[in-house]
Amino acid sequence: MDNKIGRSAEALWKESGLTGEYDVWSFGDAPDELAFLVLTGIKTATSSAYDCYQYDEEEELPVTGGYSVITDSKGNAVCIIREGRIRTVPYRDIDAEHAYKEGEGDRSLEYYRSVHDPFFRRELAECGEEFSEYSLIVLEEFELVYPRLFLKATCPEDAEEEYRIWQKIPAENGFENNHLGEGFETFRDVTIPKMINYAKGIGLKPEHVPQTCYMLWREKEIVGIFKVRHYLNDILRNGSGHIGYAIAPEYRGRGYGRLGLRLAVEALQKLPDFAEDEIYMSCYKENTASLNVMLKNGAYIHHEDERRCFTRIPLNKTEGR
Secondary structure, X not given: OOOOOOOOHHHHHXXXXXXXXXXXXXXXXXXXXXXXXXXXXXXXXXXXXXXXXXXXXXXXXXXXXXXXXXXXXXXXXXXXXXXXXXXEEEHHHOOHHHHHHHOOXXXXXHHHHHXXXXXXXXXXXXXXXXXXXOOEEEEEEEEEEEOXXXXXXXXXXXXXXXXXXXXXXXXXXXXOXXXXXXXXXXXXXXXXXXXXXXXXXOOOOOOOOOEEEEEEEEOOEEEEEEEEEOOOOHXXXXXXXXXXXXXXXXXXXXXXXXHHHHHHXXXXXXXXXXXXXXXXXXXXXXXXXXXXXXXXXOOEEEEEOOOEEEEEEEHHHOOOO
């Protein structure tokens, strides 16, 4: 996660419109990564040692329906979750279904055990207890309540909000914005239908491929645009690649680029005409923020030229990130 959100738990709770009591905490050994998995909908469960609750009288067991503000490693509020199913079982009885919901690594039970064995050993040792296969573990399932982040393809009913985001984003760092300064009626009546047709492969310009234009929504506002090309031609393969994106200036530095790219990668893989083992991308060398977004989504630098870095995201490395 990007740690520049700088929002207190109290502020995020107030912004959400929720009322009542809530807890504030962060995840184990990797609070930023795990909060990222929650925001992208991958992580919907967590686990903790039962005996540690008994050791710390101020630490209360989670309850179904309870709310929590999740913070990052700097104490910044990231999101709000609501507790669902809660159960306490011996460590040996934790199953593959729960491991998958934890969302880490390849989401297998083997991976879960590889990282949680040492974690519970340390956690229980701090409480004066020894870890074993029979140690009681509290298993929590939860849902993301706020903010909900999702991609949605361009559509007529969202014309006003989409128009606003296109007017906010400058053409920079290789991101093309031919709609800046365009009139709203033209955007609604001409541009949006064209975008929808382009996603279907209709009316494409020479040497262009089908492209779906996704909006990155944060609740009821759009914070960024992701252009997803369904497949590559020679120009794209040696140029901008599968995905181009931009985040509106006022939303930058909050981790939305990384979150949106993760969702765009998932969306691309679901397209029927996508058939690559890796996702191709590129960015200008001076755009270090964009390069970091790619690297944090599992990319590696394939090659460089004088101006740009060309990256690849191996699809098997995006699983569980």
